[in-house]
Amino acid sequence: MGMRYHRLVLLISLIPLMLAVMSCASDGSSQAFRTGSSPISPAARTPEQQAVQDHEQVVRRQLSDTTDGNARFALLDRLASDYFRAGMVSDSMRVREDIVDDSRIPAGRRSLAAASLAEAYAEGFDYARSERLLDRARTLAGETTPAELESLPREPSYAYFSAEAEIDRRYLNRHDLGLLKRREIEELAWHNINDPALSVKRHQAAVNELLGNSPELVRVLVQNNRRTEALSYANEIRWDIDNRSDLSPSPIQRAAVELGRSMALASNDDYDGAMSAVDVAIKGFQKAKLAPYSGYIGDALRLRLMFALAMGRIGDYQADADAWEYGARINPVVAHTISEDERESLVLAAHGNWQEAQRRIAAVMADNLVRRGPESPFYKYQAAMHMLYRLEDPAAHVGETEIAGYVKPLVGTQDDYDDSGTRGAYDEDGALALSMSRAMNEGGQGQVLAFQIAELFHMNATQGAMADGAARLAAATPGLRALIEQEQSLRHEQNTAHGALVRATNWFSAAQRLGGTQAQQNLASANVEHEEKVIKATDEKLVSLRKQIASQFPLYRQLVSPEIPTPGALAKVLRAGEVYVDFYAGRDASYAFVVRPGGNFQAVRLATTRAALMRQVVALRAGFDAGIPPQRPGDLAGFDLGAAADLFQQLIAPVQDDIRGATTVYIGTSGVLASIPFDVLVTRPATSLEDADWWIGTTMPVRIPNASALVLARSHPAAHASEPLIAFADPSFDGRASASDVGPGARVVARAFPVDTGAPAFDYHLVVPLPETMAEARSIATTLGASDQSVLRGKQASRSEAMKRDLSNHRVVLFATHGIVAGEVPGWRKSGLALAYEGRGLSDSVLTADDIVTLRLNADWVILSACNTGFVTGAAGDAVSELSRAFFAAGARSMLVTQWAVESRSATEVTTGLFRTYADDPSLSKSEALARTERDMASGKDGGLYRHPYFWGAYVLVGDSAR
Structure with missing residues (x-):
């Protein structure tokens, strides 16, 4: 009670100062954004700007004589566009607010204007105005008639979802919620695109939304550390616009898709690819004659500078820096999407002023540390910028201690780990790669750091799938779920406390700046100290709770934030x-x-x-x-x-x-x-x-x-299971009874998931059947002494069957089916195993990595036989790694997977020969048993044809190879 009373006294005493601060900006960027660029004096206006200014008086007179809502909207919309084209963006936004406030304009048009402004103000950190406009957008969307929907270029629900996403991630520091909103937009857009009952106009509105949302969805996917999914989605959208006639993108939309793809490539440590993509985007925007101060071009120039910084080439892009500065002077959205200090730091770096660039970004980091904390992706990418400035500054010597200071929070320790699921987009991989290079020259400890950075790269490729699996595991484990709910509550308290500290700091600064009394200044200072103590106490509770989670549920800890060993x-x-x-x-x-x-x-x-x-x-x-x-x-x-x-x-x-x-x-x-x-x-x-x-x-x-x-697998040994085998083979992909058994003939399935470019969605019934896998499964069963009942086939070889069974009593778990990788089929962004059709196809018939995490295994072997179960693209991470990490988390000790489309006869020879060799000699490890099998085939023991590595080299052992 005493503490609450003290807080109440503080707040009451500070009310006069609070009112003074509220009449000003909450921070410098917000104030600049409210007023836009500095007002242009009549003498400084160009003839075009003066003409638009004069024309506004004509429009205002026309409005006084116009009662028709659509006509009023057309007048104001044209005026706002004229202001924008003339470079008077603040006036353009002012006129669009007039649209929102005009009750005679139809509700849908007003809702779209309100949502668009709400998103723009959110990007400019003016959250009070943003939330006010968002409330208007929601209300007006509810008042929009079905008839008006047919005339709108965009559905109001799309628009306010987009604004909500920006508020979630920028104001609430909840990037996970921002991702949910972006996904809702995408799902609603696809639903409407594929709905034959909707008009052509509504279909086009859905297409516009899908393509306009795509770069922002990629951005939040990356910031939520779902980099593999981000690249899969970006490539999928590009495939769609190249192959689907119902999308027909405009040049601006095509360029926007490339902009999103550039972010996805950069987040996968492919800066050369990112540069190519952003170059295409900028050329596309320019060809479409976008204004050089438009938000799209400003974003693209910023990204190209970030990628160039990550590549050590920012000095080659001084023209971009100058063009971005020009856009910021004209357009307040460009100016305040990020802070002035952050923008200026990149501009300074492009011109070789490294020390001032470091100073400016350090100030932004300090501010974000207060506002959002060290787990914010904003703070993380700014920390990467600062590290790159230091590493690329020829006058700076960056030693092992400084590299460790940057790297250690990313690799984590047993007691202190980041389970926020966020990462620094754009430049973090570049900072890590350059840190690795420098660390290699810093002696033994530096080389240990370099090793851990390399491990972090491998880990990050699959972290999104593991986070999904962790969530499913928590949902299915009551004790863990209760702890995670506590953690989420503490995270909310943490975000709230950071916001309160920002306000307290602003009030204290105002008390000093505006000449508050000494008593007011003392109270404001005490309020700052109090909020700092609240943050410290919350942080300590989080650390303690994470230790408890790691102790009681080590698997969950390894899924959300694996400790990288020395x-x-x-x-x-x-x-x-x-x-x-x-x-x-x-x-x-x-x-x-x-x-x-x-x-x-x-x-x-x-x-x-x-x-x-x-x-x-x-x-x-x-x-x-x-x-x-x-x-x-x-x-x-x-x-x-x-x-x-x-x-x-x-x-x-x-x-x-x-x-x-x-x-x-x-x-x-x-x-x-x-x-x-x-x-x-x-x-x-x-x-x-x-x-x-x-x-x-x-x-x-x-x-x-x-x-x-490997450390996880050997740190939690378990007794070997008693039953020899359970196998899932010859799944029924078409929902009918499984195919009849085939004889000893051989074949190869090179394309298991044939794509029909004319179909709106993938037809799961077209997955190529695998009747020959029954012979392989039965042969392995015979070798291991397992019964016929241990082999499940047809409809029984299903995802639901695998999910509901307790598989922990089987030494060998066999999935003789196709593997599917992210992006292999349009609309599919996860790796998994294709099992029997269960009603919807991909969504309910594929056993995904996050499904696998929740399986109960105690398997010496998991065999993923048939075609491409271990295929990896070689680009955005490692699909076999995603599946294997999931199986290891579920309790497997090792896996056998294939790296290309295997021929059925040799497949049976390899797998049955492997288990025969393994069973006959108890002294052999798994790797030695596989080595003998492959060596025998390569030497010609099975005939001259099978000496070729196509037949035996497809198989790879993954995991713990010990007996």
Whole structure:
């Protein structure tokens, strides 16, 4: 009661000052945004601006004689557009507020104007005005008649959802809520596009909304650390506008899609691709004759500067900086979408004034730390900007301590981890890559940091799917759910406390600036101290609660924010004969990090780059990805022996001495290197399969998503399950009874999910059936001594069946079906396993990574047989890593997956041969059993044809290879 009384006294005493502050701006940017650019004096106006100013008087007289609402809207809308074209954006917005206030104009038009202004004011940090207009937009949307909807260019519900999304992320610091709103817009747009009952006008409005929303949806996906989904969505939208005749984008819409795609590419550490995309966007906006001070061009120029900064090339874009400055002088939305200090810091950096750029962004960071806290994506990307300024400043020396100060909060520790699910968009990967490069020169501790940064890259590629899985796990676990609800409540308190501190700080500044009495200043200072104590207390409660969650539910903690181990911690779980190698391929430099049992650690800079490796990987995979196996012994069938030897020399040879003697080499990587079939590399140039010296002849490469996955798997040992097998095979993709069993014939399914470009949605019935998988499943069952009842097929091989069963008593869990990766089918943004049709198709028939997390497993092996279950694109992260992380989280110890479309006869030979070898020799590890099977086939034991790596090299072991 005493504390509440003290707070009440403080607030009452500060009321005069509060009123004074409220009449001013809550911060500098808001005040500038309210008034727009400085009023243009009559003498400074251009003839065009003076003409528009004079024309307003004519319009006002016409309005006094016009009662028709549509005519009044047309007059004001034209005037607002004329003001904008003349560069008088503040006046344009003033006129649009007149539209909102004009009761004779139809409600729908007014709602759209209110929502548009609400979003613009939210972007300019004027939240009071934004929320007032948003309330108007909602009310007026409810008053819009069905007849008026047919005449509107945009549905009011779309518009106010968009404004709500901006308020959620900018004002409430709830980027997750902003994402939900953006997804609602997308879902509503697609619903209307595919609704045949709607008019052509309504369909076009839905198309406009879908394409206009796309860059902002990408932005919030990235800021919610869903980078793989963001790129999948961006590529999907581009595919849609190229292939769907019902979309027909305008040049501006096509450019906007490229703008969104540039953000998605940058968030996946592909700045070259991001630059190409933003270049296309800017050219598109310019070709469409957008005003150089328009919001789209301002956003695009800012992004190009951010990407250039991440690439170390911002000095080449001084013209962009100057053009952006020009736009900010004209358009208050461009000026105040970000703070003036942040904008000026980029401009200064472009002109080589690094120290002042650092000072300006440091001020923004300090402000955001108060406003939103260190977990805000705004703070995170600004911290990355500051780090890049420091690293690229030729006069600054950035040592290991400073690099560690930036990196450590991102990699986390056991007791202090960030589970907010946010990341710094635009430039964070660039800051990490350059930090890694510098850290490599900072001795042993620096190289440990470089290793952890590389691990963070691999981890980030799949974090969105893991966060979904964590949410599903919490929903299904009452004790965990209660703790998560407490955490969410504390997060709300934290956001509220930051907002209160901002107000208290503003009041204290006003008390000093406006000459408040000493008593008022003392009370204002006390209020600031109180709010700081509230934040500190809330932060301490959050840390304590996270420790409790990590202790009671370690799996959840590893899903939302996995701890990245040091080489020393990883070495403790490695066993004799094992070694771990982390590969990172960068645009300017590549690295290999080797960890051996006992703690020996080596960091090696590789003499290659991502682009060079990409060329070799494409050459190596070309024959495999074509899906055409060799037809006769000795036929290379497109297999590039030269690329197989070159990749070995570029990646393995530099660390050969460090891995010598290891029978199992765990490989952690992502991006382009994730698509390498390491099993088919050769140690020296060869001209024929008979002459090939396969790397697997001496060691077996085993894929692992990252070091954290191996540490987690070995930190929570469990007793082996008692039942030998449960298998899901030959799913019924068409909803009918499964196909009849096939004989010993062989075939290859290269395209499991055929896409019909003329269809509005993917037809799940067209998934290519796999009747031959029954022979494989039954053969494995026989080898393991399992009963026929252990093999589920047809309709029974379904997602719902897998989800409801307790699979924890089976040593081997087999899914003999197709794997599907994000973006493989338009509208699908997750990796998963295609199971029996259950009524809707993709949405209810695919077992996704976030489904898998909630399965109850205690499996020595999870076998993902058939085609492409381990396929990765080599671009935006690592699909096999997403699935394997999910299976490991669910309780699997290892997985066997395929990297291309396998031929059915050899598939059976590999999997049954593997289990036969494994069962016959209890001394063998899983990797040794697979190595023997592949070596036998490569040596010709199964016939000359099967020497070709197409048949045996598709299989890769992922996870813990120990017995």
